[in-house]
Amino acid sequence: MEGIQLSVEKAGYxxxxxxxxxxxxxxxxxxxxxxxxxxxLLKAGSYNIIIDLGNVDYxxxxxxxxxxxxxxxxxxxxxxxxxxxxxxxxxxxxxxLEFHFILKAFETIDEAVKDFEKTLAAKGYEIAAPVSENxxxxxxxxxxxxxxxxxxxxxxxxxxxxxxxxxxxxxxxEAGTIQILKTLNSSAxxxxxxxxxxxxxxxxxxxxxxxxxxxxxxTKG
Numbered sequence: 001m002e003g004i005q006l007s008v009e010k011a012g013y014x015x016x017x018x019x020x021x022x023x024x025x026x027x028x029x030x031x032x033x034x035x036x037x038x039x040x041l042l043k044a045g046s047y048n049i050i051i052d053l054g055n056v057d058y059x060x061x062x063x064x065x066x067x068x069x070x071x072x073x074x075x076x077x078x079x080x081x082x083x084x085x086x087x088x089x090x091x092x093x094x095x096x097l098e099f100h101f102i103l104k105a106f107e108t109i110d111e112a113v114k115d116f117e118k119t120l121a122a123k124g125y126e127i128a129a130p131v132s133e134n135x136x137x138x139x140x141x142x143x144x145x146x147x148x149x150x151x152x153x154x155x156x157x158x159x160x161x162x163x164x165x166x167x168x169x170x171x172x173x174e175a176g177t178i179q180i181l182k183t184l185n186s187s188a189x190x191x192x193x194x195x196x197x198x199x200x201x202x203x204x205x206x207x208x209x210x211x212x213x214x215x216x217x218x219t220k221g
């Protein structure tokens with residue numbers, strides 16, 4: 001192992017969000033460095049914090065303890081701490097310890113920033129920006145008035161991501177999250193790429209977040 005690497009960036013409305021990017025591993029020998037970086041931000045009055053764990057291979061109880069011990073004080077100051085980009089192995093421990101009931105986790109930094117900005121908007125801050133040219137080009141085209149096209153669209157059966165996931169589970173109930181993702185990202189399923197976090201969230205909503213549950217589901221008529 002190579003220890004820990006830390007850097008801090010600013011993002012969001014008036015740079016009000018601090019992002020601590022972490023690399024390496026977080027255990028008893030390295031957690032003090034992360035704690036120091038976090039405390040430096042708090043002393044500076046920065047209470048909207050994102051911890052980017054995308055390059056972290058392992059988090060020990062000492063690492064999780066830093067986040068849990070600080071979250072109450074951060075929220076009392078009107079801020080929050082959000083975790084992003086955890087690899088599957090780290091997220092599984094995070095969920096196993098039931099920390100997802102305490103801390104919000106996101107698949108990307110942008111999602112976490114937007115979640116912070118929703119809170120700012122609710123407090124009365126004007127954070128909306130005009131649509132950029134690139135964003136405008138990415139907007140969906142206006143529907144045509146062609147009645148034939150409308151009729152074809154109405155008759156077309158759209159298979160949702162939920163339908164596809166349930167179909168995969170019926171065919172292979174022992175498939176894990178990674179295998180389901182690989183199957184979704186195939187021509188047979190339209191190269192769906194929901195992301196690991198999004199799929200885990202959907203499986204939980206469908207009550208299919210364990211192999212035992214998926215096996216039981218596959219035996220139903």
